[in-house]
Amino acid sequence: MAGTAVVVDDSKNLWGGGNEPMNASYGKLMMWFFLLSDVFTFSALLIAYGMVRFSHPAFEGAIEEFVFSQEYWPIPDKVFNAVPFLHGVDLPLVFVGIMTFILILSSVTMVLAVEAGQRNDRAAVEKWMLWTLLGGITFLGCQAWEWSHFIHGTDAGGKLLDGSIFYGANLSQNQYGPPNFAALFFFITGFHGFHVFSGVVLNFIIFFQATVGKLERRGTYEMVEKVGLYWHFVDLVWVFVFTFFYLV
Template identity: 75%
Template sequence: AFTFSTEYWPIPEKVYEAFPGFHGVELPLVFVGLMTFILIMSSVTMVLAVEAGHRMDKKGVVKWMLWTIIGGFAFLGCQAWEWSHFISGTDTATIGDVVVNGIWKENYEIFGANLNFNQYGPPAFAALFFFITGFHGFHVFSGVVLNVIIFFNAATGLYERRGHYEMVEKVGLYWHFVDLVWVFVFTFFYLI
């Protein structure tokens, strides 16, 4: 509802159309879709690690935990690129820029963003975007740290000596929660 209640809210297709290495090419939401795919695939690798733990397969747990960690770092790298791109420059058309009295303006041009001044009008968009994605990113980073700890514990045989891989499953639940939260962030923040 907030998106449609203010003329200063950016048009999602214009803000989120950047992709690393494709300067000037319009690819609406492709990069964010890739980020989502990476995070969901890391959830799949976590499921495989948990399943390997149930089978007491140390090598399988270590392998799939490593892939989960790589996925987490890849997502965080993508988020860092997205943040730096938004801070240094991106397309920033707002609804107020392209709509006059409910009619789309013809021949509008989108210029690069510069967060040294507030091109969004009220700071609601930038504050909300950086808070939500930053808070989620912090939890992804925390999950990666936990996954690294579990990875080393599994690699050194700690869980094999205990006779169970319960901690892999517990950390897996946290990782799935972080992934689920991203699905909601993606849906309600990027798409709507």
């Protein structure tokens, strides 16, 4: 069977290295598998939110009569209704909406950076990576404001179970509702925010390498694609956080 031996020699062993199984480079494939594991982590967090929420009573009355109480799960519209510079104005979900659009747009500029990278267009990579960085940093700034507002609370505060008035929130008590609500807010948006932060750092490293010509010398801009995958994933997670934490 000499013919068979020749065939084996000609085609490289698919899993023995020097080849790209599934037609994706090692780095891209591993980024995908890492993201899959991250999918499980975020799913676990969001599903835990669902479970804890289902184990608390829901507010039964009309939405206009809603007040913060430890007795039932708060309505997110009523908790996240503040916008910077508009103190005391009830603008439900407006600020979160702005944050959502910022993240989607920075995801778009990232796609454009990846597209420019595939064309070896260094100037366009630099331009779009810079826009992406700007979007990411703006999002982080918005989140910092939102956390600060959540932690410091509203003017009126809310009544705790012992009857005292408490302003804002920490991990064990909060004015908005059952303690678990604030704890989950901190964990879920915090974990996502940290992903955004790492994404900004990774994007900056790749932006820097593109600027100093390192990627050019390497002969490929594929690193832009790899960090791009991570950055889109961060946007994807926010789509789910937005729905299951803020809308539902």
